[in-house]
Amino acid sequence: MKIENNHLHEMLNTLQEVPARDAEAMTQGRAQFLAEAEALRPLPPQPIPTPLQKIKSIFSTPSIQRVAVGFALFLAFLIVGGTGVTFAAEDSLPGDPLYGVKLTVEQARLRNPLLNAQEKEALLVNFTEERIVELDSLVQQERYDDLETAVSTFHRYVSQGRDLIPAQENDPFDTLVDQATQILAPVPEN
Amino acid sequence: MTVESRLLKEAQAFNQQALAEIYDQYNQDLFRYAMRSLGNQNSAEECVAETFSRFLQALRRGKGPRQHLRAYLYRTAHNWITDQYRRQPPPDVPLEEETWVANDAGLLQSVAEKQNQARVRWALAQLTPDQQQVIMLKFYEGWKNRDVAQVLDKPVGAVKSLQHRALAALERLLAPVEEVKR
Numbered sequence: 001m002k003i004e005n006n007h008l009h010e011m012l013n014t015l016q017e018v019p020a021r022d023a024e025a026m027t028q029g030r031a032q033f034l035a036e037a038e039a040l041r042p043l044p045p046q047p048i049p050t051p052l053q054k055i056k057s058i059f060s061t062p063s064i065q066r067v068a069v070g071f072a073l074f075l076a077f078l079i080v081g082g083t084g085v086t087f088a089a090e091d092s093l094p095g096d097p098l099y100g101v102k103l104t105v106e107q108a109r110l111r112n113p114l115l116n117a118q119e120k121e122a123l124l125v126n127f128t129e130e131r132i133v134e135l136d137s138l139v140q141q142e143r144y145d146d147l148e149t150a151v152s153t154f155h156r157y158v159s160q161g162r163d164l165i166p167a168q169e170n171d172p173f174d175t176l177v178d179q180a181t182q183i184l185a186p187v188p189e190n
Numbered sequence: 191m192t193v194e195s196r197l198l199k200e201a202q203a204f205n206q207q208a209l210a211e212i213y214d215q216y217n218q219d220l221f222r223y224a225m226r227s228l229g230n231q232n233s234a235e236e237c238v239a240e241t242f243s244r245f246l247q248a249l250r251r252g253k254g255p256r257q258h259l260r261a262y263l264y265r266t267a268h269n270w271i272t273d274q275y276r277r278q279p280p281p282d283v284p285l286e287e288e289t290w291v292a293n294d295a296g297l298l299q300s301v302a303e304k305q306n307q308a309r310v311r312w313a314l315a316q317l318t319p320d321q322q323q324v325i326m327l328k329f330y331e332g333w334k335n336r337d338v339a340q341v342l343d344k345p346v347g348a349v350k351s352l353q354h355r356a357l358a359a360l361e362r363l364l365a366p367v368e369e370v371k372r
Contacts, residue, residue, distance in 0.1 A: 001332075001353070003357065005357075005361055008364055011309070011310055012330075012360070012364075014303060014307045014310055015310050016330065018221075018222045018225045019225070021218060021221050022231065022235075025235050026217065029217065029235060029238060029242075030213055033209070033213050033243070033246070034206060034209065034210060036246055037246055040204065040247070040249075040250045042204065
């Protein structure tokens with residue numbers, strides 16, 4: 001830029017020289033600028049999660065994960081373990097370790113409040129037939145010491161069944177009592 | 191893509207390296223620019239800090255320059271200086287050179303120079319903001335009309351006109367003391 005007025009040029013030139021900048025001030029200014037930049041840096045945009053991702057994120061929470069895993073294991077135990085035990089107990093005989101489970105399941109089914117009288121009688125007939133099968137097996141295996149439990153349960157079911165239904169000509173329990181008598185006939189007296 | 195475009199793009203993503211590069215490239219020039227206008231080292235430092243802070247704030251709002259970074263920074267610095275002048279106008283400079291007395295020749299010259307500097311600053315402060323920028327950028331920084339036009343966001347012809355009026359005003363304001371007295 002050319003200035004023809006010498007005096008003006010000379011006057012303006014008095015500002016040409018600038019004292020050197022303080023090095024420490026410059027370093028501090030730079031650090032302050034970068035710190036402010038770091039503080040202002042925007043967070044990266046978060047994608048909007050799909051409903052499936054939302055559900056996944058809920059179960060990715062450690063505490064919920066633990067509860068969910070625990071609950072799943074508990075259910076698995078109940079389903080696999082409970083079903084397995086119940087299944088194994090079905091063929092058990094008095095004196096076997098799982099026979100108690102078998103009777104407990106029968107009692108639970110009989111206590112079902114949704115059963116009407118006919119359904120309950122049908123169950124009692126089934127369970128009494130099961131005792132017949134047990135008595136037959138025990139006699140064949142000559143496990144006479146275990147007969148007492150089966151006979152006792154047999155009589156209890158017959159008694160409960162007869163209490164449920166009015167006296168009738170074709171009492172299903174009569175037939176079952178006859179069968180039991182025949183099975184037990186060869187058992188020694190003592 | 192030019193170096194400046196790349197820097198600006200990375201600065202918009204708050205890339206620390208790019209921001210540091212921008213600071214290193216322009217902070218000294220801005221300090222000199224502020225120092226000439228303000229004549230005070232602390233104020234000049236404050237001007238530099240505020241200029242870069244406003245730059246960051248603009249980036250954060252998704253604004254800030256898309257190009258002509260240097261022009262943007264000088265404009266920001268100049269706006270800050272103008273605000274300072276509005277809040278605290280520069281004091282009137284006495285024309286009577288006889289008001290101070292000194293025996294030491296070196297000291298005498300130093301004081302005279304400081305007084306002349308104060309007069310020039312006072313005279314520049316009397317110009318319009320656009321006229322000030324034309325003088326500051328063309329005379330002291332050696333910019334071309336085209337570059338000054340970017341800062342002012344005006345055509346080159348307007349810059350030439352501003353320069354003409356600014357020099358005329360400065361000739362009057364900085365006339366030798368004898369002429370003023372007459």
